[in-house]
Amino acid sequence: MEALIVMLVLAALAIPLLLVVALVMIAGLRRRIGVLERALFDGAATAATSREVPRHAMPVDEAVAPVPPMPASPPPAAWVATPPPIAPPPLPAGPTPVSAGPGLLERGIAAAKRWFTEGNVPVKIGMLVLLAGVAALLKYVSDQGLLDVPIELRLAGITVAALALLGFGWQQRDHRRLFALALQGGAIGVLLLTIFAAFKRYDMLDPALAFIASIALVAGLCVLAVVQNSRTLAVLGILAGFMAPLWLSTGSNNHVGLFSYYAVLNAGVFAIAWFRPWRALNLLGFVFTFGIGMAWGVLQYRAEDLATTQPFLALFFAFYLLIPLLYARRQPAAKRDLVDGSLVFGTPLVAFSLQAAMLHDQPMLLAGIAVGLAALYAVLARALVARASYRVLAQSHAVLAVGFATLAIPLALSARATGAVFALEGAGLVWLGLRQRRWLPQASGALLQVAAAFAFVVGADYWQGDARLLLNATAMGALLLAIAGFASAWSCRRAGRGSVGLVYYLWGLLWWLGGLVHECVRFLPDRHEPDALLVLAAVTAWIVAEVHRRQPAQVLALTTLCMLAAGFPLLLWQQHAHTQPFGGMGGLAWLAMLLLGSRALHALRQGAGMAASIAQFLWWLLWPTVLSLTLQQLARHAGLGQGWMVLALALPWLLLAALTIRRWRWISLPLGTAFDAARPAFQCLLFVVLGLAWLWAHVLPGDASPLPWLPLVNPAELMQWAALLLAARWLYSEQAPLPLRRGRIPLLAIAGFIALTSLTLHAVHHWGQVAWDGALWRSTLAQTSLTVVWSVLGVIAWVWGSRRGQRVLWTVGAVLMAVVLAKLILIDRQHLGNLLGIASFIAYGLLCTVVGYFAPAPPRPASLVEEGE
Template sequence: PAPAREAAPPPAAPPAAWTPPAAPPRDVVGEALGRAVDAVRGWFTEGNVPVKIGMLVLLAGVAALLKYASDQGWVRVPIELRLAGVAAAALGGLVFAWRQRETRRAFSLSLQGGAIGVLMLVTFAAFKLYHLIPAGAAFGITIALVAGLCVLAVLQDALALAVFGILAGFLAPIWLSTGSGNHVALFSYYAVLNLGIFAIAWNRPWRLLNLIGFVFTFAIGTLWGVLDYRPEKFASTEPFLILFFALYLLIPVFYANRRSAAGGNAYRAVDGTLVIGTPLVVFALQAGLLHGAPFGDGRMPLALSALAMAATYALLAAGLRSRPRFATLIETWAVIAVGFATLAVPLALSARATASVFAIEGAVLVWLGLRQDRRLPQLTGLLLQAGAALAYVAGIGGLSAGFTPTAALASTTPIANAAYMSALLIAIGGFATAWIYRRTLDTGVVALFALWGLGWWTFAGGQEIVDHVPDRYAIDAMFAFLAGTGWLTAEVRRRFDAFPVFGATAALALALGVPFAMLQSADHAHPFAHGGALAWLFYAVAGWRALTCLRATGMPVRLLAHGGWWWSWIAAIALGAFHLVYHDSDVGATYVPGMGDGWRIVALGLPVLLFAAALRLRPALLAPPLARGFEDYRSVLLASAAAVLSLGWLLSLFFPGASAPLPWVTVLNPLELFQLAALALLAHEVWGMGRQGGRIGVPLFALATFAWITFATLRGAHHWGDVAWSPSMLGDSVVQTALTVVWSVLGVLGWIFGSRRGDRLLWGAGAVLMGVVLLKLLIVDRSNLGDIFGIVSFIAYGLLCAAVGYFAPAPPRRAATESPA
């Protein structure tokens, strides 16, 4: 036969497609610092380095020499001639440099810048130091020099020329300052320099020049403000701040226009330092100028300043929105406008109004950020909502100026007041954020936003109830408010599957009926007093509708909602019934006077007993309105009912069970009938357990029955033997005799029925009980042999044992098929 061929190996899996590794996150700050260091290094190491350094040193030396010569009086030549000589030398150098522009470009440009800088120094010295020329002439010459500098720089496309000239111009007031404090002259001079930078920026995208002007202008302005500013100088200083703000507001527009026209990256076309730095620096300086201003308290003018800046940026963004090349700049301006509008709110308004605006603005920013797929607006929006909460809390605590704790939440108008509306808007902001993120974030995160809103919603409503509802109705109003909240959240859950947390909230609101029934009873006797009846009527309507809305939810939610609903009604009915039969000597009034404690126990326990019986025997009565899925959790409800009923049954054993105004009859009294009914329900449950469950259920039922008979015996001794109901009653001979007789009867019955039915377990239980009675006779009843009751105990035990010896003298035999142990 042919040899079997070897199975061909399976085809090799195709190689997985190579995916490039994810790019590491950019270090924006590090890159910016690196570029700055590279720029400085390049300026000092590239091009005509000697002339660059030489011109810088020369300018510094000339300035220092002029000042020193002036201070020391060394030069006897009239100052006019000295300044004229320096100016002539500078003009000669400028002409010489212009002629060298083609052959020695770097040298020529540096020399041109230095020459013009010297001319600026001479002009400033002639005006401010020596008062040789009037202010108008000095500014005219300076303007001409700056204009000439701008023309030369633009014509030759020479950034270095512009840098040298502008540096010289900015350094001149520092080197030649006399300390006279004439800030108007200083800022006027700087205004001319900045206008030159503005003119250059119109034609050339020279970011370095813009930054030099920005840094020198605001750094020197800040230094002057710290050292020399006083509130009375506001009127002469504010116009310059506005002018500088306007210049450096528009310069980035020229820069972005030039870079975009040259095909640059849209994001790199935005000078972030100027775009973001200008409003921050200007607003900080504005705050300093307004501090201690002669008008107002400083807060409202500063708020108006912030609002004006917001309006300025918003108008600029709106005006350029049709130009795609400015898209990034427009977005940045929009964010700045929103930021300053936001800042104006706490400056101008109270903490509550601030909270309102921040909450709505935060939600809008979250929506805008998600729509644009940008994280910064989203994060800003979330932070604003947190800020809204902090502002509200600050308002309550009186942390805001003019906002006292006593007036924080006080208002004479319910609902239509600032405190409620502020908290409500914070809640709406949370709900809106949850709605915005319902399709993009994890359900748990969305639930956090929804819970944030629910928390503020609950706080707002609760605070209104505390403030405006009379104390006697406050608990009822709060209960109705929470029931309504459960209804509303259930409606939301029914319509939108993205909010499962609202289903859980509705279920929890329905379950709160249990503690509120207790609170109502503690506050005004029973749940239906005062406004309680109306509150429970509203709970019935709202709860039924909420349960209807929750039909499609998961089993845990339905269990909590439906179970909480029924347990709330059980608690309310039980506490209401308890009040009917309860008599408080301090209060006095009661609906049915003179009721014994047995009735009170029945009033509390009967609703639970009926609930458990209905769950076990007639579940269809309790299923609506969640009939379809009721069987999924009926066993859990039955277990909870059994647990509560068992606990109540055990506690009821320790009560005397007075049945006044009816006479007390053993077994036929309210308490023992209730206990017997509970035992009957337990017997029905044990009967349906089958053999497996019966191994636990039968002994449990037997133990419960024995306990019930024992306590019934004690009650008989209490009511018929006039023995006080207390732990000390166990030392009474009547009680001990009754227990001996009853236990002996039970033991004998166990012997007899166990023998006749062939049930060794039952016969053994009877034997154990008779043994316990015998020990009791020897230890306890022996001391009572001196009275009739002790004697009766011994006689009764002996007679019963004799009867057992006659009817069941020996334990039942094992079945023939049962193997011996």
């Protein structure tokens, strides 16, 4: 018996070895045949071209006579004649061998040859030699220790080289402008870095000296930029100037020195703006000045710094108040209505915000400053409005004057009351401006609503006094802001200003949702928050859909879609808050979602288009998710095994998939036939979900407790086979995509093979008491079981394919048997020391014998069968 086993093993090992040897021999024969064919073709071509006289010029007897050999000595010159042109030899009758292209090595040699023979060869070779020489030199001086130069000499050498580059760049400014500008900027950058290294890294420069040198370099760079009309140089200089205090900082927190330096820099920006309309430079100065100032204010400002900080804030405000005027003045007369809006509106907004932060405890003084700014902008608007070329800038100043005058009101009144008044007033101004077709009231109305929101946020300190949910001033204020936004959106839509109306609508929706969400968070316990927000989403979806039914608008349909989609994250929140969706007040919340969501979808039947289809798509995905999580939690509470929880999770999706196949009319409601176009995509997504669940179930042990585990009838495998049957029913229907229908047989065959393999491993786990981990794969019982099952499947496919004349099925069986053979050689041979391993080899041998008896050869093609071959 042992000898038989050894012989079987040797035979199994010899088969692949013999195959490898045969493949090597075949490859060698093919190579030799190819060489002989090419040699034969080359010989034929040489023989054809060696004939110097055409056959048609020879006498008949010479044409058949052999060609005499050439004489040993050349003939006299008079005998030599120019031969007629020789026609190319005819191609062989058979297939012409095509020579293979050059290999990787040949291509590399050719590329190297081209590099050395084409182009500027002396420069290439010279650079190679130079690099080699420099490398050798550096190595030598390094070995000799000659690179240990004092740091002072190194920095001095770098400085001299940078100055030389700067001078050379200045000399080349008229001949090679771009090259010269890049050289100058790079040289000054190197000088700045050298100063930084000398100061910060090596402590060789006094801070004051390093600061002065940096200012001088920045000023020089700005002068070079203005003289050469290079905006790039100016931007580089100003950027370096603003960064210099940061990299040269000593940590002394001397804000007076910092802002004094920035005042000098902004004076430079102002001076450049007098000569050049470089908007990028102006914006760079604005961003750095107020950005660094704001950062310092947040981190280090104290109340006692007001006296030393206020003058700088006023000075910076004055700079960037006048720079837009200079920018407009430098424009051509036809373009002076071009306004630098970023500075015109950004300067007062940022400056007044900083001022408000500094005077937060003095609201009356801040109100007086707001009135002063309103007067200043009114004077500028009055001075510029008479000039037609500055009319847009004058209108911008007028808007700012009205805004600051209005802003002075809430600084002394209750923030929430002011916000409500401003919101309603703003909506009225928007409506009036649209009626009169005047943009100033419209802009004023928008600014008033923004001011109302600002006042509402400022009044946050008073929110803590609210005592009841919704019935409080905070909720009413947010509601008024939302109503004002919606009213303005309605006015804009009536006037044909759809894009502006969209902004107002989103603004109102923000305050509607934000205010109500804030109320829920403030007054409700944590466990009820997701339930209340789910009701809010349902109510919002319903109200918006009803408005859409009367006044169709795409943004309303999209809002309904978003509110229904919000059910997914709220569902996860509920799961976290009370372990399942219907816990706590979740049952009532989902009832509200069911009723109001259905009505909302019904209201979207007309004019919603794709948004309505997507909304119903998500709607039908939401409910199986809710039911799956609920059933899974109930199974866990009942103490059921893992297999039951898998079935509970998949059951709603299986039911929905079955309904899409058998009762699509039910699923199409409430949209009806408008949802039919989404059927293929919806079914594809459903079966993708089921497919993922099907694969996931295969990697789980699938405990069926309290029932014993039985193959096929345990809950996890019932789910898997139900999903497989539904997928097969769908693939054989007209609703499945054409590529899937064409490949349904191999898809279902692979799925069935995976399912049977999983069933085998689960049987080994539950009946053989083998742990469901890596030990299962190492188990002899598992490997033997797989060998037997796969062999039986291969034999069935092999014999069935042969008997029914299906060559593809026969090939599948043959491939599967080959896989099992490889498994025997690579894996199962490790288990030949026990009975199970031996049984796997014997079983495979017997099954192969059966196949050899019933179906030794593949089925013949149909054409051959018909011809009787």
